[in-house]
Amino acid sequence: MGHIKLSQVSKRFGEVEVIPPLDLTIADGEFTVFVGPSGCGKSTLLRLIAGLEDVSAGHIEIDGADTTHVPPAKRGLAMVFQSYALYPHMSVKKNIAFPMRMAGVPLEEQERRISAAAEALNLTDYLDRRPGQLSGGQRQRVAIGRAIVREPQAFLFDEPLSNLDAALRVGMRMEIAELHKKLKTTMIYVTHDQVEAMTMADKIVVLRAGVIEQVGSPLELYHAPCNEFVAGFIGSPKMNLIKGAEAQKHGAATIGIRPEHVDVSASEGLWKATVGVAEHLGSDTFLHIHGVPGCDPLTVRVDGELPVKHGDEIFLTPQLEKLHRFDAQGLRVA
């Protein structure tokens, strides 16, 4: 069980209100991702749930019990830190055993859980090493192992992959997602990388300056972002936001169209424009296009085979049914 409920939770550091009062419910077994730009309060929110920071106001419930003032160790949550926070003078095995040792788990049971975790995380050959003798990915796995053996109500991850290189990041992303499928335990995962959020989450919570902008499944956020911020944050490459006369034609202050929802033609279309930089990824090509009124450059995603190059004149037509409209406050117009 790992049902977490925040009611009117807020946090201030001195005079600065980092998190204005917010409500959030995380269902049991759900993989929830907090995503938002750096400094928006994601870590603070996670630390409030963990109990490492005290709330300034509001209540936190875990499984129906009020845990607002319960110390971190008693909340039944395990956390994986950005710096891994392994104990450098202990072997991998001792690191993983530490929470069980503190809880007084019998030795045989400890051994059983350690070998199970080591097996699941490919750490069996490294149990006697010190953290300093491991690679970044292995350290990450030890930190996860230390969390798993506690058999917590929920896992909390604070940007666990941000110290890894790109290739390893993709691999670990899969491993954590698979771990969730296997354990079916509630997980809360903090990241500033919307790709991580989109690929792993059951539910994404988009934060800006401590305020929840939108909560929803990855595809809900992709198809129906509730405001310009979410529209620009979710999706890669970013959604094109067009202001001015073009937007007014659609009765909105701003219109948004994703790069993959613009048709390209050599002979006819709504907008005539010039290709700036063309980024060839092989499977796709991203074109940065100049000359569209109200948005410069406009990004378009086309098939990798399409023969376009810098300086070409082309015609663009947005797919009208995929167009997003926002009012002067940046809110979505249905």
Add this chain to the structure above:
Amino acid sequence: MATHHSRSAARLMMAPAVVLLLGWMLVPLTMTLYFSFKKYLPLRGGDLGWVGFDNYVRFVSSSAFWPSVLTTLTLVGGVLLITVVLGVVLAILLNQPMWGQGMVRILVIAPFFVMPTVSALVWKNMFMDPNYGLLAHLWEFFGAQPVEWLSQASLPSIVMIVSWQWLPFATLILLTAIQSLDSEQLEAAEMDGAPAHKRFAFITLPHLGRAITVVILIQTIFLLSIFAEIFVTTGGAFGTKTLTYLIFQRVLESQNVGLGSAGGVYAIILANIIAIFLMRIVGKNLAK
């Protein structure tokens, strides 16, 4: 880039410093060795010729020798124990966010800037004097008989004075070490269910291990040659005669330079045994 040319230029420029240091070390060492094999009594006939290992045998067989070694070790060990334990405690306290932190830190460091002679005099006259010392007043306030610190508890008193002088050093080194401890490690341990005393034992203390060995090594080197504090307070009486003080007495009070020099050589040997021993431990600790 270190070309052949620039390397020889570097050597040439370093030469004066190296020669000076070597001379500084070698001249006294050679003279000590030279006198240790002579019967040399400056006020009673001067240089009376070579005597082989006579001085060495006499120094060790004197009834004052073994007690002085024991006193030295007790003094060094006692000061190390007090400074390391209190140093860890103070470092932890000073690391807590508090009002006036900078000021408190400076105050804690202050004793280190007081000269040994001065601090010993201050302790002797202002604190430990049985008639008008502060401690005497404190004892009287509680209706107790004032302690004659420097005669009744002479060695502990000196351990206390020296510890007071060296505590700032230990605190300073340990404080910088504690500041380099990753706070996420402590938070992780907290979430793993470790209460404060276990976080200290399992996380903070191992993290401080290296700094503690450095404190022990450096302090030992200086503590072996403690002199002023003894000279000013007890003058070597009441069981406070360390090896260093014994050598001083042999040379200056008995005016026997040969015997004192032999003692000096023993002191060098003792210091080296301890140094090798410590280096082993430190080497093991630093390699981690």
